[in-house]
Each structure stands twice: as structure tokens, then as C-alpha cells.
Amino acid sequence: MAIDIDVARRLGDRSIAARFTAGPGLTALFGPSGAGKTSVLNMVAGLLRPDRGHIRIGDRTLFDGAIDLPPEARRVGYVFQDGRLFPHRRVRANLTYGHDIVPAANRWMTLDEAVQFLGIGHLLDRWPHSLSGGEAQRVAIGRALLAGPEILLMDEPLSSLDTARRSDIMVVIERIRDELKLPILYVSHDRAEIDRLATSVVEIGE
């Protein structure tokens, strides 16, 4: 599935613009802090409305001025830069939130699988407040994957993970990329990560 994005949006006194097409696989968004990487992901997710432009994933148009699918119809899995776990639900209920909503046919991962490869089995009954930074991040990744998305948006998903966990998860991301053939938009500042995972690299910048 190919990605075709051309968006522009004013934020305060800044203009964010990005325009790129990418084949299937993992597209790394690269650029200095404040360049607009998160904003682009928000536009793809439907959380921020572009002032103009279009967003197409495969043969689905998510946005083009006339069309503007709501976030829940876009089937994006979004791992936010800042976690955003639901504070009033335990870890288990956070993980299953999207999983329980989507039709069974759209899911491509079970709770057990996610729990196992993320190593969060011992956390299932905990409240998000009590998680360490890396633990919360793993739960957030699991929550996004379990909703059975057709495209993944990952905003520095590995930033606070230790090396072992990091390479475990990179293996999973590679599998998602290669076996499930899901397009992935991936923000990272880590050269090694990008070198290993990225099919293509897009520079977002001034």
C-alpha cells in the first residue's frame, strides 16, 4: 500500500508543510525538533485538520478537502509521543480498548501475543499512574497494535526503552512491515533505528 501525503497547516505563527509519497514499508520522518513531524502524524490520524492538501493510503482517501474521514474511520494505530494512556482504566483495559471496538476480522494480533512480546504480563492489573516511563510506552504500543490498524503512526516509540527491549520491539516492527505489509510512518531521532527499519526516509523541515 502506497502513501500519498501533501498537507499544509498553520500553527500559531508557524507553517507546517509536508509532501511526499512512499511505497509500502516503513517511512521514517526525520527532521529537527519542532519541524512538524508530530503535526504531520496528527493530520494523518485525523486529529489535526490540514488547511489544504490530501492524504491517501493505498486506494483510500482519508482527506482531500471534500473528504475528511473522522479518526475512527481511518484505521490508524497511533503511538503518541506522550503516551496518553487512559488514567481511569487499568493496563488491561487500556490494551483492549480498541481491540474490543473493531470488528474481529480487522484484528491481526491477540492480547496474549501483544502482552508477551512487549513483556507487560505483570502489569495488566496496574493503573497507568504507577508505570515507569518505559512500561507506559510499551503499553501504548500494545494498545495501538491491538486495535488492528491498517497504518501505523509511531512517534519515537522506542525512546525510553532499554536496549534489549528495543531490539525485541524492532523485530516485531519488522514483522509488521514485512509480513502484514502495513505501511508505517515512523518518527525517530535515532540514526541506528532508522537505518535498520526504514524503507524510505522523508525529511520534514523548514
Place this chain on the structure above:
Amino acid sequence: MAIDIDVARRLGDRSIAARFTAGPGLTALFGPSGAGKTSVLNMVAGLLRPDRGHIRIGDRTLFDGAIDLPPEARRVGYVFQDGRLFPHRRVRANLTYGHDIVPAANRWMTLDEAVQFLGIGHLLDRWPHSLSGGEAQRVAIGRALLAGPEILLMDEPLSSLDTARRSDIMVVIERIRDELKLPILYVSHDRAEIDRLATSVVEIGE
């Protein structure tokens, strides 16, 4: 100034324990996600009370069961893993918060200096809500430095910064370490960062 730490604390069903001494310079805390790195920093900062043990920095005892200095008397500069900017103050007021409290003699950096090397001059009149991840992190670093601490606690301070900004700030950390001779406790998962900055490495783990 030497650091002498020996603390233990139960959190839920886990026990966090750490015991190490370190000379001056930058001590990297290293360990898997959930090992207790943030908890140790919280205990040093006075935000989490150890169940037993002691914390000494140079010739000052911050904690030893009998003594338990409040956070504001510890003169720690803490860059939190999750930012924690004050949402009701603009960036400038966040930066000067501690700076304005401490006696002028304790300060070792001016607002202008901090703003300049962190590259946040254009953000001074913004609200924290509107900052990008990396921008917020830079403001948080500036806020901690400007309070003129005697010891720095940094919890993955560079995780969402781009490479250029990252090495700029590493230069500053090196200067703080070498010229000001401030002890620094530094949490990071990035091998390259630790190799470049750390005087000593402490393993926190099960």
C-alpha cells in the same frame, strides 16, 4: 563532590534498591525498563521517601532516616522523564521559576545563556501546551539549570531531541561536569550518550 547513595523502597509489590558511591563527574544510571532508575532519582530529589538508607552529596547529608531534607533544601536540579512544565505559566515564566527563588549567589547561569544554548528564544512567550516534544524537553532542561542546583538529576534528557541539538546539549553537560564540577546523575538507554558523557556507570537492576 562525591555521591554516596544507599536506598531501598517498596513500591506496590516491587522492591527498589540501589547502593553506590561515585566520585565527582557524571554517573550514568543504567538498567532495564522498570528497574527503578526514576525512583532512585525521586529519592535523591526528596520526592519519594526511602524506607531506609542514606543519601549524601559531598559533605551534605540529604537523607539518613533522622535527617530528611525537604526537596527545596536539597538544591537538586531535576529534568523529569515527563517534562512537567507548569501549564499555567508561559515558557519564560517556567524558565525563571527557580531562578527567581534561589539567592543570586547560587545561580551559575543567566536566562540569556540558557535560552541561547538551548535555542528556545523564539518560544519564550508561548504556553507549554503548544510546544513540540523536543521543545518542551529543552525548556525543562533550562528550567532545572537556571535554578542553580548543586547536583543535577537528568532522566533521559535528550531522548526526543534531534542529533544536532543533542550534541549541542552534550557539550553543555560536559562543561557543567568539568568546569562547574557539579555531580550529575544521568539516566539514559543510549550507549553512545553514556560512552561520551559518563565518568562512571552504575547498574540499577533486580
Place this chain on the structure above:
Amino acid sequence: MLSPEEWEIVALSLKVGGVAVLATLPIAFAIAWVLARYRFPGRVVLDALVHLPLVLPPVVTGWLLLIAFGPFGPIGRWLESWFGVSLMFRWTGAALAAAIMALPLMVRAMRLSIEGVDRRLEGAARTLGASPWHSFWTISLPLALPGILAALVLGFARSIGEFGATITFVSNIPGETRTLPLAIYSALQVPGGEAMVTRLALLSVALSLGALILSEWLVRRTHGERQRHGD
């Protein structure tokens, strides 16, 4: 311990207060939501309208209710002819009066909580496939729970204490509209009725204390627990 007459009064107060608060809850929440989330012309007017029963002396509110819902009033006539329902001298009228008096307190409490809900969490829910409705029920509403519980307690206490609007609107009929405050008023009219007043006042206090403890328990069961586990 309580005389049958006192039991009747207490039961009636509970019924009136309970029905008033539960019936008002969704309406108050809807108003609070609209006031918290939307900017529209007439917003201040709606806000002011909601506060009205707080500002006007209750007797005036009761009088307005009487004019509107009395058998000769426009709404009263309409209710009578279409549904055969009359609120005059009925406990339902007392509940209506209590509900209207409780409304501003309930709206404010819920509005404060709704304004405190982190809207980015709603966005996160949407990306996980939740419709606006589903995200409302599973995210926004539970996060606003402290305000809802506060609204319940405030509203119930206010209902249990409502006097002026009730007696003006539906009079002081034993077993039908004579709630605790009206019984207290009656006792106050009798010289030497202080003992009775004290007794009934203590009953009121006990009722609302019960509601208070119940709500604290609910808070602890839901919201409180996830805080305690935090740092």
C-alpha cells in the same frame, strides 16, 4: 425510634430528593457539557438562566412554578389536557421544585469536571476506533465522574433542604408534599416546637450525612483507587 408520621416524612423526603436528583442528572449534565465545550451565541443567557433559581428567592421560584405549572398555567393546562397529569399538591410537584433549585449547583459541579477532562485522551480514543459517542461514554464521562458525584451530593442535599419554592408551589400537604423542611417549618410555627424542630433537623442531617458517606465511598471505589496506586 421514629414515629410513623416521622417515617412518612423521611420516606417522602428521600423519594422527592432522590427522584429530583436522578431526573435532573442527565439534563444538568447535558447543560454542563454544552456550557463547557461549546461557544455559541446565547451561551451566557443559558448560563444565567441556569443560575436563576440560585439568585431568586425560592419563594419567587415557587411562585413562577405556580404560574406556569398550576392548573390555570400554560404548561399546567397542557400537561392536564394531554397527559391528565397535574403537579399541584403532588409529590411530583415537590420533586420538580427541588430539581429546579438543585439544577445550578449540579451544573456547576459537572461543568468544572468536564472542563478538566484532557481532550487529548478523547482524541486517542478516536484513533483506536471509538465513535464520538463511544469515546464520550468510555472516556469523557468516567473522567468527569468526580464532578458528577459532587453534583449528586450537592443536588441531593439541596433537595432535602428545599423549602421556599416547594411550599409556595405545592403547599404543605402531609404525606404528599410535606418534606422534612416543611415539617420543620410547621413545627417552628408551634410555640414550644423547638424540640420537634431539633429532632427533624437532626433527621435531615442524618439523611445528608448518609448521602455524603455514600458518595465518598463511591469516589474511593472508582476515582480514588487509581490515585492511591499512583505516586
Place this chain on the structure above:
Amino acid sequence: MLSPEEWEIVALSLKVGGVAVLATLPIAFAIAWVLARYRFPGRVVLDALVHLPLVLPPVVTGWLLLIAFGPFGPIGRWLESWFGVSLMFRWTGAALAAAIMALPLMVRAMRLSIEGVDRRLEGAARTLGASPWHSFWTISLPLALPGILAALVLGFARSIGEFGATITFVSNIPGETRTLPLAIYSALQVPGGEAMVTRLALLSVALSLGALILSEWLVRRTHGERQRHGD
């Protein structure tokens, strides 16, 4: 537009309501803070005590005030002999009655906001050198501002509308304790007084509308702005 007599009533209502709310504000905040932040034996009792004026019919509250603050009452006697102060029949007594009736509403609103303050931010302030006091003034208090403003609006509206406790405690003396609701009540007692009632009621509404608009403007000036700039 307004007669001199009406001006007097409005001015008095503003004075009584304003003084009541401003004097209660710190006390209510202290109580809200304690209830939100501390668990201690007797907490529920304090909570219940605060809610009392809401649950009791206002007339009973006024009667209790009379018993306590009247010349024969323990507090009244003490005030008289030590300070030579009497609240009886004075606007200060009316303000006291209004303050007590407004207290529960103000405490609840502020408590909701205090419970919503992220305590980790207070910790961050402490590491930056702020004493508990300084962190309270610069972090906790500003973050609880929405609740404080809501408390001001609710309390003021309630004070402007307070009738039963006031007339029972300090009676209905023109120029001293005759606030808007008392004037409205007097008008209601007279057959054909409806025109006067309407006029005075509209005045009440105008006053509280003014307070409402003022508070909305304050919210927008402080809290609102930093939200609008966000996402």
C-alpha cells in the same frame, strides 16, 4: 430608571453579597484544601458540617444563628462583651447569614478543582527551590483557579438570593438588612404586588448576570488563553 429606594436595596445587596463572598473565600478554600488533601478522623464530620446549611431549611439556619449570635447566645454575648460588636439587625449579620449559606457551594467547587491539581507539578516546584508555601501560591492556587472562580460566582449568586436565614436572623430593616430577596418577599405578601416583584426579580437577575459575565471574562483572561493556544 431606579427609584432611590431601589438603588439603596441594590447597593445593600451588593455590599452584603460582596462582603459575604470575599470574607468566606479564604475560609472556604482552607476547608476545601483540607478536605481534598488530608485524611483524618473527623473528616466526614467536617464535610457534613459544611453541607449543613444546604440541607437545613434556611429558616432553621437563621434560627440557629439567632440562638448563637443573639444577645442571649454564647457567641453573641462574647462578641458584645469583648468587642462591643453586635450583629443583630446589622448588615454584617446579613452578610454572615449569606456567607454561611454560600459556604457549602464554595467549598465543593474549590474542592473539585483542588482534587484536579496535578501534584507532581508541586513536586517539580519544590525541586526548583520553592517552599511548600511558595509552591502553594504559585502552582496549586493558580491551577485551582477555575474552582475558585466558580466558587465566587456560585457564592455570590447564592448570597444575592439568600432570604430565609437573613430575615429570621436580622429581620427586614430598610437600608440595613433589607436586601433584594427580602424586598421581593415583602412585595409578594401584598395582593397585587406582582409588578413590584417582577421588577425586583429582574434586578436580581441583572446583578448575577453581571457577576457571571465578569467571571467568564476572568476565566478567559487567565485559564482560557493558555488552552486556546494548545491543541
Place this chain on the structure above:
Amino acid sequence: QERGPVVLAAASLQESLTEAANAWAAKGHAKPVLSFAASSALARQVMAGAPADLFLSADEEWMDAVAKAGLLRAGTRTTLLGNRLVLIAPASSQVRLTPARGFALAKALGTGRLALADPDAVPAGKYAKAALTHLGVWSSVAAKVAPAENVRAAMALVERGAAPLGIVYATDARASKAVRVVGTFPASSHPPIRYPVALLKASRIKDAAGFRAFLLSKQGRAIFARHGFSAP
């Protein structure tokens, strides 16, 4: 069994009317439903169409208002009771004073206030004002009046020592141990205090007329007399 008639009665009749209703019920009639509130509130309810049977007002003015609205059953309005006005003081007070032309009320008050039901609004207050005007002392005390919500509230001010003197109905003063009757106002000093009663047009209960008749009967009047009411 048929429901008893709904009786709207002035709050000051609470004890006496309850006793009368019990006596009526003891004769095997359905017990009347008694609702006590301020006459003004009750009259407004009648005028808003309330389905009540009998109205007992504490003054003529509100009964007139109901009559003007055409809601009274013709020929059923009559005066049920009378009352007297008394000057009261706290039980501990030593004051001696007899209400008469030009009596030294202002002097007796000193800096204190005179507790009254609101003289512009509430019947008892209106009678008191009329009496004091007639006795030529109103102008000297008008600025010292403490107008209360109703007679009982005025009495509470005296009971609690907030006011050194007050004017209330004889029936109220009689029943309170905390006040002392200083003197009774001459009946000629104010318009006669009358409690009118009437059947309402809306009445559907046959027993209502019977209950009204019972109140006016010898047995009924005796009950009210025991509570200190005078015959009209």
C-alpha cells in the same frame, strides 16, 4: 372511604385547627388534609387553580383577592375567629408598660428594636402598625422597628433577647414560656383581627361544607377558644 377535604390554612392556626380536624375525624368523618403556610402563599395557590376545598386566611385582604378572582363559593365566606394584639418582652424583662394613647414605647425601647411581623406585608404587622398609629406612637418608633417574616419569627427575636419588646398575637404569646405579655392592645386601637373562612369553587368533596359548619359550631369554637382565639 371518601378522601377528606383539603384545607388551606394560615400557619398560625396549626395547633388549633389540627385539634379541630382530629375532633371532626373522631366523629367518623374522613380526616381533612391540612396544609399550613403563609396566607399569601395559599391564596396564590388558590388563584392558580389549586384543587382545594376550604381556605382559612389570617386576614381579609387575601380572602378579598380570592373572592375577586371569583374562586369562592357564593355565600360561604364568614368570619371564623378573632384575635388580640399583645406587647411582649423577654421572660426575664422587668419592663412595665400599658399600651394606651401616647404610651412611652419609644423610651422603653431605648436603643433596642421593636419586633413585629413586617408592617407593610404581614397581617399581624399591619394590625400592629395600625394600633401604634392610632395610639399616636408610630412615628416615634417607626425607625426602630425590626420587621420579621411572620409573627413567630418576630416572637423568636424577643425570646432570644434580640429585641426588648415585640408585638404579636395573643395566641402566640400565650404558648411561649420565653416571653412575658407586658400588655394587651385595646381592641379599639386597630381594625378587628378576623380570620375569614370560605369554601372554594374548586371543591368537589361534599364533606367540606360539613367541616366548615363544624368549625363554626359551638364545639369547634370551643377548641379555638381554648387556644386563646376570641370570637369574632
